[in-house]
Amino acid sequence: MRYEKGHKDATRERIVDVASKLFRQNGVAAVGLAGIMSDAGLTNGAFYNHFESKEDLVQAVLASALNRRETKLKTASGLEGIIRDYLSSSHRDGAGGGCPTAALVAEIARHSKTTRDGFTEKVSAFIPLIASQLAKGSAAERRRIAVAIYGMMIGTLQLARAVNDRKLSDEMLESGVAAALQLAGLAD
Amino acid sequence: MRYEKGHKDATRERIVDVASKLFRQNGVAAVGLAGIMSDAGLTNGAFYNHFESKEDLVQAVLASALNRRETKLKTASGLEGIIRDYLSSSHRDGAGGGCPTAALVAEIARHSKTTRDGFTEKVSAFIPLIASQLAKGSAAERRRIAVAIYGMMIGTLQLARAVNDRKLSDEMLESGVAAALQLAGLAD
DNA sequence: TGTACATCAGTGAACGCGCGTTCACTGATGTAC
DNA sequence: TGTACATCAGTGAACGCGCGTTCACTGATGTAC
Secondary structure, rough: OOOOOOOHHHHHHHHHHHHHHHHHHOOOOOOOHHHHHHHHOOOOHHHHOOOOOOOHHHHHHHHHHHHHHHHHHHHHHHHHHHHHHOOOOOHHOOOHOOOOHHHHHHOOOOOOOHHHHHHHHHHHHHHHHHHHOOOOOOOHHHHHHHHHHHHHHHHHHHHHHHHHOOOHHHHHHHHHEEEEEEEHHHOO | OOOOOHHHHHHHHHHHHHHHHHHHHHOOOOOOOHHHHHHHOOOOHHHHOOOOHHHHHHHHHHHHHHHHHHHHHHHHHHHHHHHHHHOHHHHOEEEEEEEEOHHHHHHHOOHHHHHHHHHHHHHHHHHHHHHOOOOOOHHHHHHHHHHHHHHHHHHHHHHHHOOOOOOHHHHHHHHHHHHHHHHHHHOO
16 A cells, blocks of 8 residues: 555544544634644545545534543543633643533534534433532432532633633633532532 | 605615524524515615724624614613513524624624724623622622623623524523522522 | 705615535555455 | 656645625615705
């Protein structure tokens, strides 16, 4: 073969990584395939050697990014660290490498059933992972709190990103951290 | 004049209302001007009699929709009702007539400074309105809780919309209501 | 009072552009005989 | 060992399409004289 073994897989992964960053930074609708391929060091014609369509790429990107998030959640040392990390200024300012849910959840709601299925599956896996980090309460209570903390982190991060006032944005992150810790039973 | 007094204002308002609904349902990027004008019963050329650009329309839509939200907040009877209304299945299923922030916050973060300025101003006005509905705590504490409740409502509503599983989606809304009431000091 | 002109919201065709997608082709390597 | 062919990741031009935007034009009304 012209290319060494694993070359195609590596190229595909590179396309997914580039698209993942661009999608999270600018949204799926605002990012074109030509730009993705060019950032990946290829020409646009090569795209269809790797994916059936843009929607297919979206699914691959979500699966990849959500899996990484899941691994991060699994290996995190504690819920307080997860919360502080999530609602940090560096996460706010680095959407391209950050949580795909916060960046893309509204768009996902408008995508194909298959895309939403994949997202639903991963979100379903996140909830017990967060719940298992909670110290207090029945299983049902922990699950309920986990969902609320997840929702709050996503919404607060998005607000902090949209708002055009650094002080207000910082305040939002801090308020989110405090409330999440309170819900988790970790408040001072 | 060809048209009665107030005709142009009424037309402009109709365009804003149509765009407001379509933007919230499908996102700004996914909605074209021709579709908006056609839904408003006009042809696309008339658009520029009313707005300078699509971005100008986006600003008008946000101002209008956020002002309506503000009025709704001001005239609401109590925080519990606001929360239950916000995290209801009808709000989840009716994005076109619902909260513009939940539908568009991620896109707003990527729009022009002017657009973000307008959004920031309105969000800044919402926070004290929510805070004033809280019964307990110092002014700073009430403000902190208000921000967190707002963030949670937005994030949870978006999650409930994106997820492709009715039962999970309903559970998210219920968990969000319970946690918001808990933060507000209104829990059973 | 009648006529010529100004006003202006709206029409609808056209502009250049970038989109997602297709396709004939390239050329380095592996395989068959 | 040498030659003919198959493989296939990638190239780059082209496709039709819808986008935001522009513009010459329409025609009903108001205004001037």
